[in-house]
Structures are given as C-alpha cells and as structure tokens.
Amino acid sequence: MNNKIDIDRYNRVKKTTTIHYNMEVNQVLSEIIDDFPDKLNGMTYFYDRFRPIEKNKSLYPKEKKTIASMCIHVPVEIIYALGASSVRICSGAYSTDTAGADFLPAKICPLVKSTAGAIYLDMLPGNANPDLIINPTTCDQKKKIGEMEDEIGKEFYVLEVPPSKDSEEARQYWHRSVKKMVKKLESVTGNRLTRRKLKKSIKMILTAQAEYRRFMKLRRKAPVIFGKDAQLITNAYFFDNLNSWTEALATLNDELEERIAQKHHVVGPRAPRLLLTGSPSIFPNMRTHLLIEKLGGIVVYEEFCSSSRMLSDTVAVDEWFLYDMVPAVADRYLKPNTCPNFTPNDDRIRKILLAMKEYDADGIVYQTFTGCQLYDLESRKIGKELEKAGYPVLNIELDYNPKDSGQLTTRLEAFMESIKDQKRTKRKKI
C-alpha cells in the first residue's frame, strides 16, 4: 500500500470489501454446491480451495518468493524452476471490482477493476503477497494497471508480447522477452535457472496437463460432470499447489470413470449442450455457468483463457539443454495461443469449430464483459463462422454486478428452448 494515502480510509475500505467478498464467495459456493444435489466426492477438494482463508494465513511458504501473473501468457515453468511460488491473480469478484472502481475509470472491464482492487487491498488468492507481478502486454486495459505501481503499492514487470504470432520476427521478439524475464526472475528470487530445475518443472506441468487431458476426454465421453465444476477445477490451477491439484484431479477422474461405467449422468440426453467462450469466467463470477445449468443445460466445453486454453498446449522439447528448453517453453505460449490480442487470430475460430464437433455441442454462448473490446471485436467474426457451420450462437454482455441476472436468464432460457426444439425436430426426422 502506498504510504501517501489515508491509512484510516484504506483500512475502512479493506474491512468492508473483505466482508462483502466473504459473503459473495460463500453465496456462490453454496449455489455451486447446494443447488446441485448430484455431488462428486472428488469435487470437495476443489470446493475447499475457494473458501476464504484466515487473514493471517497464506497458502505460500514464507521462505519462497511469490511471483504473480496477470494473464495466461506468463511461462510459469520458469517461475517454478526458480524455486518460487506461482499465482495467477486475475479476479472474478464483484466486491473487489467495486474497490477498483475507486481509482480506475468506471467503463473499463470488470476483470481489470476487480484484479486491481484485489491487488490494492491485498486480497489475492491464497492471501498471496507477491514479490513481483508479471504483467504481459496483451490487453491494453490490464497493461495500464502496471503503470499504477505507486497507487497500488506493488512492483510490476512488463512482459512484452508481440501483437502477432505467425512471423519469425514475432517469435524472435518473444524469445528475447522471455529471456529478459528469466534474468529479472533470477534477480528477484536470487536463484539461477538450471537445466535440471527447468526440466523438472516442465515435467511437473506436463503431468498436470496429462491429467487435465484425461479429464477432458472423460467429459467428452458422457455428461458426468457439470461445467460449473469443470470451471472451478481450472480456476484452482491459478493458485493451488500444482502437485496437490494434479493428485486431486486424478482422484476425481477415477470417480468420473466409474460414473461413465454406471451411466450415471448429471443431465438427460435432451439437455442443451453448450460451448462457452469470450471474456473469461473466473470464480466467484460463475454466473453464466450457473444460469445455464440451473435452467437444465450443460456447459460441455469452456474456450477461455481461464480454462481449456491454459492447459491444452504443451511444451515440446527436442534436447533437454537450457538453450533449447527456454525457447521451447516460450513457444508453448505463442504459436498455439488464441488470445484475441493477436492479429490475425483465425486459429481461434478453427479451434472452436473443432471443439463444437468433439464435444458434440448444440450451440455456443459468447460472453463479453462490458468494456472488453478485444472479445467484443472477435465475437462478430466468430459468430458468423459458427452460424455458417450451422450452430446457433447467443451473444451476451455482462459485468460482475449480478443485478441483470433476470434479463440474462430470460435470454438464455429462450436460447436453450430453441435448441431443444431443434433437437426434437432432428429426432423426429431420424
């Protein structure tokens, strides 16, 4: 916290926001857990990750440095290899959005306001107190928060991301950026990046990703888990201990296999199966999932930077030498990445169409946060391509304020009814 600001006021805002945050978290958790009676035992671990923890406790060991990231573009393999804890701090809380609105323009994206509010008030996941925040130059709004160091009271490091990803020049530029970041992290952690440590951390993440791929394969086979639970699993990856997360997911996957064998499905065959994409849902902003699934639908795939996009692409190493591993790690975050900050970004359309087929989705819901120009701009092109391919598309705009949930419910209900009609007609024809 900046020592120039009024301490009394800061403490008052923090106290009120903490109360609101706890209420918000408890309410969303209770909706996720109690409003859906068919619970998976393996989800208890993930639900517990999101319960507010005591003020003076932290998930991160004091003896290690904590490095925070503002976005999916940060190569976390390097953070782990340097012996630091890693936490992604993008926030979905309405309570901290309100706090961020105190010092940021009202019309910017709620994710940015909420994240800035959480950093400013020291209300980060797992009570993290980052030694450095890595801020990639992806979205313009997020990028500018890094210039508010004095106001927010934390050190930011700007990780330069090229605006396109297809040229060799872009690749070289990105490799240089990542190497520069390694130097910065070495100086913050006081550790040197070694071949052995980087290999170990790459393998740790590959193991987590393999378990996630198994999870998605099971999800594809049968509707044995709701999307709201799937979204929580990937959100927990933001801040959890990676080995514990992987172990918990393996246990859950075993349970899902049993459910598949017993044909224990969470929805019937007529339920609309939806793909959700656009501005990323991050706990406790689980509104779209919850509305869809309370209305009898199921989200079968999330094309978000807070879910599938974060865990699908893997590092491909030819030689396990440092000079080969660092570029290989960097490449995983560039070429396969379909963030809308890249132009052109046709890969995203291709990947969405593929997921629609693979997950047998009936339609797509495209959510845009008010103020998020990047996702808004891409929504038109993607909508057109999907409609061309015969898929119904619903575009919704929302922020973190739950006041418009009634209107959203009506639109989602009508969309899902039309999908059900289409399914009925198709069945009759067969």
Ligand code: SF4
């Ligand atoms: S949702 Fe959009 S505006 Fe908000 S941080 Fe992400 S890309 Fe930026």
